[in-house]
Amino acid sequence: MNTLLDDIQQYKPAIQLNLLATRKTLHSVRVFLGIIFVLAGVGYVASVYILDGQYAQELLGVSLIALALWLEQILTFAYSNSFYYRGLNSLLGLADTVQSGTTYDVAEVVLKNEHDVAEAFCNSQLGATVLFRSGADQSAIADYLRNSRQQFTADMVMLPEDEIFSLIGLGKYLLKHDRAFVDMLAHSGVTKEIFLGALRWVVGSVHQEKRATRWWSKDNLSRTKGIGREWSYGHAYLLQKYARDIRTSAVFSTLSANAPFAKEKIVEIESSLARSKEANVLLVGEAGVGKTDLIMAVQRRMQTGKSLAAIRGQQIIVLDTNRLFATLPDKQSLELTILGIFNEAVISGNIIIVIENLSVFMREAESMGIFVPELIDQYLATPDLHLIATDTPGAYHTYLETKGGFVRRFSEILIDTPDLGATTRVLQNIALQHEAKYQTFFTYPALHALTVASDRYIVEGVLPDKAIALLIDVAGVAKQRKLSVITGDFVYEVVSEKTGVPAGPISEEERDVLLNLEDKLHQQVVGQEPALTAIARTMRRARAGIQSADKPIGSFLFLGPTGVGKTETAKALATVFFGGEDKMRRIDMSEFSGNDAVAKLIGDGESAGVLPTLLREHPYSVVLLDEFEKASQFVHDIFLQVLDKGVFTDSRGTQVNARNTIIIATSNAGSQLILDTVQQRKALSTLSAEIINSIIKAGVFRPELINRFDNTVIFEPLSVGQQTEVAHMLLSSLYERVKEQGYELHVKEDLLATLVQKGYNPEFGARPMQRVLQDVIEEKMAQKIISGELHKGETLKLGLADFSKEELAV
Amino acid sequence: MLFLSIVHHYLFWHYTRALSEIFTLWKNLIWFVGHFFSLRQLAASWFAPWKRTVEGRGEKWNLEDLAGYVIINILSRVVGAVVRTVIIFLGTVSSLVTIVGGVLVYVFWILAPVILIVLLGFGVTLLIA
Numbered sequence: 001m002n003t004l005l006d007d008i009q010q011y012k013p014a015i016q017l018n019l020l021a022t023r024k025t026l027h028s029v030r031v032f033l034g035i036i037f038v039l040a041g042v043g044y045v046a047s048v049y050i051l052d053g054q055y056a057q058e059l060l061g062v063s064l065i066a067l068a069l070w071l072e073q074i075l076t077f078a079y080s081n082s083f084y085y086r087g088l089n090s091l092l093g094l095a096d097t098v099q100s101g102t103t104y105d106v107a108e109v110v111l112k113n114e115h116d117v118a119e120a121f122c123n124s125q126l127g128a129t130v131l132f133r134s135g136a137d138q139s140a141i142a143d144y145l146r147n148s149r150q151q152f153t154a155d156m157v158m159l160p161e162d163e164i165f166s167l168i169g170l171g172k173y174l175l176k177h178d179r180a181f182v183d184m185l186a187h188s189g190v191t192k193e194i195f196l197g198a199l200r201w202v203v204g205s206v207h208q209e210k211r212a213t214r215w216w217s218k219d220n221l222s223r224t225k226g227i228g229r230e231w232s233y234g235h236a237y238l239l240q241k242y243a244r245d246i247r248t249s250a251v252f253s254t255l256s257a258n259a260p261f262a263k264e265k266i267v268e269i270e271s272s273l274a275r276s277k278e279a280n281v282l283l284v285g286e287a288g289v290g291k292t293d294l295i296m297a298v299q300r301r302m303q304t305g306k307s308l309a310a311i312r313g314q315q316i317i318v319l320d321t322n323r324l325f326a327t328l329p330d331k332q333s334l335e336l337t338i339l340g341i342f343n344e345a346v347i348s349g350n351i352i353i354v355i356e357n358l359s360v361f362m363r364e365a366e367s368m369g370i371f372v373p374e375l376i377d378q379y380l381a382t383p384d385l386h387l388i389a390t391d392t393p394g395a396y397h398t399y400l401e402t403k404g405g406f407v408r409r410f411s412e413i414l415i416d417t418p419d420l421g422a423t424t425r426v427l428q429n430i431a432l433q434h435e436a437k438y439q440t441f442f443t444y445p446a447l448h449a450l451t452v453a454s455d456r457y458i459v460e461g462v463l464p465d466k467a468i469a470l471l472i473d474v475a476g477v478a479k480q481r482k483l484s485v486i487t488g489d490f491v492y493e494v495v496s497e498k499t500g501v502p503a504g505p506i507s508e509e510e511r512d513v514l515l516n517l518e519d520k521l522h523q524q525v526v527g528q529e530p531a532l533t534a535i536a537r538t539m540r541r542a543r544a545g546i547q548s549a550d551k552p553i554g555s556f557l558f559l560g561p562t563g564v565g566k567t568e569t570a571k572a573l574a575t576v577f578f579g580g581e582d583k584m585r586r587i588d589m590s591e592f593s594g595n596d597a598v599a600k601l602i603g604d605g606e607s608a609g610v611l612p613t614l615l616r617e618h619p620y621s622v623v624l625l626d627e628f629e630k631a632s633q634f635v636h637d638i639f640l641q642v643l644d645k646g647v648f649t650d651s652r653g654t655q656v657n658a659r660n661t662i663i664i665a666t667s668n669a670g671s672q673l674i675l676d677t678v679q680q681r682k683a684l685s686t687l688s689a690e691i692i693n694s695i696i697k698a699g700v701f702r703p704e705l706i707n708r709f710d711n712t713v714i715f716e717p718l719s720v721g722q723q724t725e726v727a728h729m730l731l732s733s734l735y736e737r738v739k740e741q742g743y744e745l746h747v748k749e750d751l752l753a754t755l756v757q758k759g760y761n762p763e764f765g766a767r768p769m770q771r772v773l774q775d776v777i778e779e780k781m782a783q784k785i786i787s788g789e790l791h792k793g794e795t796l797k798l799g800l801a802d803f804s805k806e807e808l809a810v
Numbered sequence: 811m812l813f814l815s816i817v818h819h820y821l822f823w824h825y826t827r828a829l830s831e832i833f834t835l836w837k838n839l840i841w842f843v844g845h846f847f848s849l850r851q852l853a854a855s856w857f858a859p860w861k862r863t864v865e866g867r868g869e870k871w872n873l874e875d876l877a878g879y880v881i882i883n884i885l886s887r888v889v890g891a892v893v894r895t896v897i898i899f900l901g902t903v904s905s906l907v908t909i910v911g912g913v914l915v916y917v918f919w920i921l922a923p924v925i926l927i928v929l930l931g932f933g934v935t936l937l938i939a
Contacts, residue, residue: 013816013819016816060936062937064930064936068930071922082828082831221839224846227846232855232858232862304845305845
């Protein structure tokens, strides 16, 4: 087995040459010598024919010397290139045979210090870029290099026999063997995965640049479109009139980033188009998933002769359906134009028409009285024309599938949303493109954060589209704030500002809130210690990221009698987590008990439905499902999915995201048992299982529904002491309202005690208390104001003595 | 010493690996010429009508229609054949030039170090003399 030291020796002279004069310098020298050669040569000719041979010999001498040196430079350039591009094809998967050995990059790095490859890596330009991209701390790197540690020499690194050893291989070696190196990364909060991701990104972009400069490679030469390829086919004038540039709707990303996936889909598309009849394709995938990118890739392969022989030389034209409908307002002209376009394409013989969002096109045509399947069906069967249509899975299931035979003319190809890893790789190219524009620098953790945050917190759109949009937003904010390096924390900061949801690392202020969540909730809710503790624990788990991300932030079933603080707790959560009580959205579930309950909740095709509308308008909120037990069983079934996956499909087939909400269902079910338990002075905590079982037995909720909630929280009836606290809170609120009107109010303790006694009712909780305050205090105050006894700026002090027995008999 | 080491390494590369790399490049360029002039596609459709410009024969037999059909088709094919012939000719010439050029490059490459020294020596001589 060959060692790294042995293998890099072959690069040594080329790299030493490069150290003497860089490739850029060599290029300048080459150009300079070329110019000297030409000028001296022209001078020689001019001298011979115009100046009677004066200085001719000298000029010829200079010209020949310049030519010799220029030739030497050409040979040097070829020599340098031979090493500079070595192994590139193998890395890109383009090589026909398996190659082994190191790449130029590795040799360039390791030759800096063969006795300490880690030091060579950290001090090389590429290695430093990798460490910077991965977010490693500069002082930690300096400490690592300074401190005593085990050193790895180049002859200790064994090379694999069946693959090229690139800088990625060297990085993997360091991760595996150099403990101090791993500790240094860990000290900066850089995981092995993050380091490898950054390494792949940097090495990948360097190789991409190299590949682009090697014009003589077959890959680059094949990009040139040949001449005369379409001469044996006709020209589709009408179609060209209504054609649109395919690049206007492409994401430009998925392919390079997720090559094996793209390759598989391209093969599927080409095989379908190469069929002898019904060679049409329907690409089904969410908007922004990269359907057009795949079509562009197929087009590129056709132009460069790489596609299947049956479709080589075909041309792909995107039909601009918007222009079609805008310019042809009546049914007859539209029908004739569509027929004309398809006829022309058939005669032309090499055209593949692309219709994006097929269902939208068909629906619009339908609104003008044109039934598209009937109109174009004859063309779909012919081998002379191919059609590629695209649509979303929702529209496909709800609309296209109902068209039966028409859809069977197409081969359906499902384009899945790329996973998080593939999305991060997509962002690598996009980030490089935007770095120069926004004068910022993305770290790899920033890209990782962009992927995770867009998946978790951005509700609209699909990956990679929404991740790209977020990247551009973040870059814009960074430029405004004159930030030169975008880190993962900054990404989460922007996402938090954008959505109002706390995301990413927990800040000092938020840490304080989370650790004292019970106290924060207690500022609004009286009593209910066990309930608030249970909620706080669940919310802390959710924020720490321990809970599954594919669910709502939190979900609770609040059980207990009326007026014990269930709604107040929901409001308190909205205030603590989303910044205000207005972030709590209430749905009265008693309205969803009839036969039309499901249609009202998720829509019926025409109307959008209460839940999808609420979640689209307020994706970051507390959703309070009041009187949940009154909703029908079918509605409960929908919530099984919402609570489990955090998403559901509305009546239009569109996925609705509920992952950024806290879902709270309240119910009075089991209230009597709770009251009885309290009256018998038994501990509620020991009886909660019994209470839940009784609810299940009564058929109010099914066990699978109760199990879907993060926690079932039982609210106790209020004690007299707690009722006094409630009264104080209600009075404080009344004092504030009165103050706003210009008066001062003070209620004495003797009166308050009497009112608490009158307002106490364990069955109805705090509500009777509120009514008593209203009927006694507010009524008295109103009388005083109307009678003119109380003027603005004055203070009204009320005690028991100020009320008659009748006035207190409420 | 460094200079000598580089020169030695270079000369070894020049007469070994470089020869196979030139061959790969040569193959790429020959392929490119064929690709650029679409030689295979044009040869396969050499006498096909120009951009499928043809006249229909008409549903009923009619001398005028038949004559139109024959004349337009012949004209279209002639135009197509002439244009394609020009491109095929250019493509073939370019391919031959590339093939012959490749051989010349090989000859030149083998002699390059000698040519370089001769040019340099001759140039210096001329300058000094």
